[in-house]
Amino acid sequence: HLIELRSRLLTSAIAILxxxxxxxxxxxxxxxxxxxxxxxxLEKMGGQRRLxxxxxxxxxxxxxxxAFFAALFxxxxxxxxxxxxxxxxxxxxxxxxxxxxxLVFAPLLFTLGAAFVYFLMLPMLARFSVSQxxxxxxxxxxxxxxRVSEYLSLVMALMLAFGLSFQLPVILSLLGxxxxxxSDALAKGRKYAIVGILCFAAFFTPPDxxxxxxxxxxxxMLYEISIWCVKLIEKKQALAASDFVTHYAHVCLNSS
Numbered sequence: 001h002l003i004e005l006r007s008r009l010l011t012s013a014i015a016i017l018x019x020x021x022x023x024x025x026x027x028x029x030x031x032x033x034x035x036x037x038x039x040x041x042l043e044k045m046g047g048q049r050r051l052x053x054x055x056x057x058x059x060x061x062x063x064x065x066x067a068f069f070a071a072l073f074x075x076x077x078x079x080x081x082x083x084x085x086x087x088x089x090x091x092x093x094x095x096x097x098x099x100x101x102x103l104v105f106a107p108l109l110f111t112l113g114a115a116f117v118y119f120l121m122l123p124m125l126a127r128f129s130v131s132q133x134x135x136x137x138x139x140x141x142x143x144x145x146x147r148v149s150e151y152l153s154l155v156m157a158l159m160l161a162f163g164l165s166f167q168l169p170v171i172l173s174l175l176g177x178x179x180x181x182x183s184d185a186l187a188k189g190r191k192y193a194i195v196g197i198l199c200f201a202a203f204f205t206p207p208d209x210x211x212x213x214x215x216x217x218x219x220x221m222l223y224e225i226s227i228w229c230v231k232l233i234e235k236k237q238a239l240a241a242s243d244f245v246t247h248y249a250h251v252c253l254n255s256s
Contacts, residue, residue, distance in 0.1 A: 069156050
């Protein structure tokens, strides 16, 4: 098992490395794609489409971060397949059939979270940031001059936070399937979940109410969807258990 695990980890690392070099070649294009929401807002609000860097190596390391982030994102389905290949031989047929949908929905939900950041949150955050400028001040003007590395770090943090948050239905459904959590427990713990989601949003988002609300509301909706998914799983398991008992009783009556 350790040899197989080493093989899967090595294969995943090679895939990430190959994608890293490919993505580094397209790093300027990838960065232009990530910076487009901010640039469009700056242009619409009459500002210059310009980002700055203050260290000699800052732009170079920014492109490395972009390439590595894109490589991890693109290699996630391949890594999920390697995980599946490693654990599938140890599962029964019904367990394999129950587990593979999670491998499909996990990257889809992560992509949905990243798209939510790119198309909705970044433009709103950019408009909020530009609105804080005070170029008409008679004492000292306040003008937005975003650094390339800081902007990229913010985008990566937001996409990671939203991508992980959108995994909530997958995680809770899987825990419900193996019997660790129940729909009743999730419903009763809703108030604690709200507090935890608010703390998570306050930690991973910029210090403004808009960003925190934009993360909190979708995650709360996903939490309610998770409760519904766990209920469906419990009903399906109860029906399967009832069918098994009925079949067993029928076999016993026939044998007697």
